[in-house]
Amino acid sequence: MPSPSEAFIALTKLHGTVLEPTIRAAFEALPPITDPAFLYGEWTGGSFENDHPGHATLKSMRWAGKNFRDVNDVDPIVVYDDQGKRAVGEAFGASSARLRKVELWGKLSVAMVYDKNPIIDQFRFVGEDLVAGAMDVKPDTGRVYYFYLKRNKNGEGEKL
16 A cells, blocks of 8 residues: 555546546545645645646646745746746736744644735645645635645756
């Protein structure tokens, strides 16, 4: 039987539709992130192919990932500009966020709270360079957008 991390990584490698209940089960099994500093740096974002509107929205924005500088200085939406460079995305007024510990489904973990929107992204540990994310948006529609982030090393920022 695969570990929770192995199960989540396997989902990131699937081609085609990955259903939300499948991702949620893998996400819930992952351990929390307890230290916000673990996230500091640039991360490249990856998305699961499914019919969640967040997937189509971020794809159309050319979502690149997130930048974490400290607990009160986060770029929640980074996109690729016309030259393929990472740039802070201004969609949804999402130019800033902060890190806090937030409970989701009974598990307390580091989360990113948007400053200008009712959105919270909770993160779970997959590996030293990979985290899982669950975007909880108000009003609650009963759906959660799941994604993952790969740590950029030495300035790399390749598209996932």
